[in-house]
Amino acid sequence: MRKLSRTILAALLAAPLMSGIASAYELVMPTLDYRTGPYAPNGIPFANGYGDYLNMLNERDGGINGARISLVPCETGYNTKKGVECYEKLKGEGQSGALVFQPLSTGITYQLIPKASVDEIPIFSMGYGRTSAANGKIFPWVFNFPATYWSQATVFVQYIAEKEGGMDNLKGKKIALVYHNSAYGKEPIRTLEKAAEKYGFEFMAMPVDHPGQEQKATWLQIRREKPDWVMMWGWGVMNQVAIKEAASIRYPMDRFIGVWWSGSENDVLPAGAAADGYLSGAFHQPGDNFGAHDDIKKYVYDKGMGLGDRDRIGEVLYNRGLVAAMWTSEAIRKAMEIHGTNEIRGVHVRDGFEALEVDEARLKELGLEGFTIPVSITCENHEGPGQVALQQWDAKAKKWSLVSGFYEPLRDITAPLIAEDSAQFAAENNVTERSCN
Amino acid sequence: MIYRETGQFKANYQDDQALFPIAQDRYVILVILLITFGLVPALLNEYWLNAILLPFLIYSLAALGLNILTGYCGQLSLGTGAFMAVGAFSVYKLMVAFPGIGFIPMVVLSGVITAAVGTIFGLPSLRIKGFYLAVATLAAQFFLIWLFNKVGWFFNYSATGMINAPPMTIFGAIVTGPKADPIAKYYLVAAFVAVFALAAKNIARGRIGRNWMAIRDMDIAAELIGVRPLIAKLSAFAVSSFYVGMAGALYFAVWLGSAEPTEAFDINQSFLVLFMIIIGGLGSVLGSFLGAAFLVIMPIMLKNLMVDGFGTTSALAEHIQIIVVGVLIIGFLIVEPHGLARLWRIAKEKMRLWPFPY
DSSP states (O other): OHHHHHHHHHHHHHGGGOOOOOSSOOEEEEEEEOOSSTTHHHHHHHHHHHHHHHHHHHHHHSSBTTBOEEEEEEEOTTOHHHHHHHHHHHTTOTTTOOOOBOOOSHHHHHHHHHHHHHHTOOEEOTTOSOGGGGBTTTOTTEEOTTOOHHHHHHHHHHHHHHHHTSGGGGTTOEEEEEEESSHHHHTTHHHHHHHHHHHOOEEEEEEEOTTOOOOHHHHHHHHHHOOSEEEEEOOTHHHHHHHHHHHHTTOOGGGEEEOGGGOSHHHHGGGGGGGTTOEEEESBOOSSOSHHHHHIIIIIITTTOOSSOGGGTTOHHHHHHHHHHHHHHHHHHHHHHHHTOSOOOHHHHHHHHHTOEEOHHHHHHTTOTTTBOOEEOOSSBSSTTOOBEEEEEETTTTEEEEOSOOBOOOHHHHHHHHHHHHHHHHHHTTOOOOOOO | OOSOOTTOOOOSHHHHTOSSOSHHHHHHHHHHHHIIIIIHHHHSOHHIIIIIIHHHHHHHHHHHHHIIIIIITOOOOOOHHHHHHHHHHHHHHHHHHOGGGOHHHHHHHHHHHHHHHHHHHHGGGGTOOHHHHHHHHHHHHHHHHHHHHHOGGGGTTOTTSOEEOOOOEETTEEOSSTTOOHHHHHHHHHHHHHHHHHHHHHHHHSHHHHHHHHHHHOHHHHHHTTOOHHHHHHHHHHHHHHHHHHHHHHIIIIIISEEOHHHHTSHHHHHHHHHHHHHHOTTOHHHHHHHHIIIIIHHHHHHHIIIIISOOOHHHHHHHHHHHHHHHHHHHHHHOTTOHHHHHHHHHHHHHHTTSOO
């Protein structure tokens, strides 16, 4: 007994102080995932996709350029405080230190943006987090490609205009936004207000408090006000509840558009057939009919190393995790190429991100032809292409499919907002704009 | 054993009413202070300081504040999270608007602002008691958070409603913002906690503290012997909110660095601090620290033990941690409903009598 308690005590004291003892140089990739709490239904498939792709690289290619990836998960429960604890714990992990952080929560991203800049670790908040981080001159350490919330909001406005028969027909229309009452959900409000001003539609913002299980009042209001279109910025259990509520007031699903975090199988399945026709943003294809998926099944699941269920490979959020892992590993590969060594650290990976170039040809080599849009990142522009497509749910076939092409965002609306918000951050935090020449 | 007061004679009232009347207690406190300010920053790394000790100390301060109100004065409050938010938003507005007044006065000032807000929300306590008062403070929780989320002035009209702490220095060391020195942050927070813990102990044993305890034990009897409920209750609300407000200011500015009202200061925050004082011990300064340690440090240690020590997956570790902490809470409440501080008191009694217990 005494021996056991001594071992436990030793482990307790030594654990956080211990550093890697591995002999070969390993690439430490921390993942802040959440497999617990009210956001777990969405956190799990993302974490599985992210981890499976990197494990597949380890098994198939022996890592990236021969350097093995060491995947270090830390559970956050979508809780900002736990996320900060995880960050502090993992930032110095192993020989390489954390190479890149994927916070997967707007709250945690906001926490880490200033910290990571000081610790020289890049943050890849793929399609979430602080929108104005698209300005690489002010945020050299943050990357939010392939598109931001603000770009996405303007794409939805364009889609609506197309269905209404042109931008001029937006005048007098009512568009409601049902949003998670947090930094994340509030992101698109300012953009939509500007768009409302410009195109003359009426904009209504309706907050839903964390975690979003109670939305009766919101949907009662929608029933009364009868908006022509409803957009949603939701996450976790809030999505399913909203879709069920919308179904119960018989709101037409093909006029209900969710952000790309509100458009996965978990969100629509609970509403059953009533969810048919529901729309959401997307920047990659759903489904598991790509070469990379076959490799994951062959090299990871056949060896019993898969993180999730085999039949859930190819779900929307699984693919989201996969595409995040793909871009991250490509950035690391680029960093190795630029610096001519496998022994890279966070500061090098940042250079890799800034020179990232994943075009159609490269996607084909990776077994992901047509899976997502080509991305090329520059020093000024950390948002990349900014293009967004829409996908629609077919309840009978239980499948998502893209129903539109990729729209260009309305940069005349987003660009001044990004400039304004990043300037405010720079002023508050004494950041000087860097030159990109 | 060593913990025995035999031979310590008190020849005057001053000695008898000292903060720590027993010599051993004084030595223990001195040793703890020495370790806190001398050894800890030298021995521990950044992870320990930033991610474990900082939240522990800040939550201890908040628990101290709530303990003054609930433990000493018997007024149940569920508004701790909101009062922390008042402190956080006050310090944010002060940092942005008057960066010249220095960080320490700012924290104290935001405590004063919170005290004023707390006193206002304490007014219902003059009429209602117990669970009904808890509901009134619950209203404070929801109203204040709604206010900070809704009115743009509080967060300087930022796009997302987030507030970010700009860098501040004390004696040349940066204590807030991303470039802050972990050791400086630790010293600052530890100094705040040490000073105000001693102050709390001092207040509690004096006239004001006795008034509070009289109100707690039986308010009608207290009124009959001349304690004025208005003064006693409102002063408890003011002092308690002062502590909680300072804790909120440090929580936002020094520990987190940025915060949004709905997540950082939600109702769970209020419950967490309430559980700290219930588990630690109501009406005890030591209890506030023990409760904070139990609910802040122990879950992290358990997680690290399981993930790094036994190699479980992080999700499984989280689930086990929830179960273990829950079981321990129930266990402690069955074995010792008066909290961890009571266990220490019993141990102290036993040590005094050892080896001849009766």
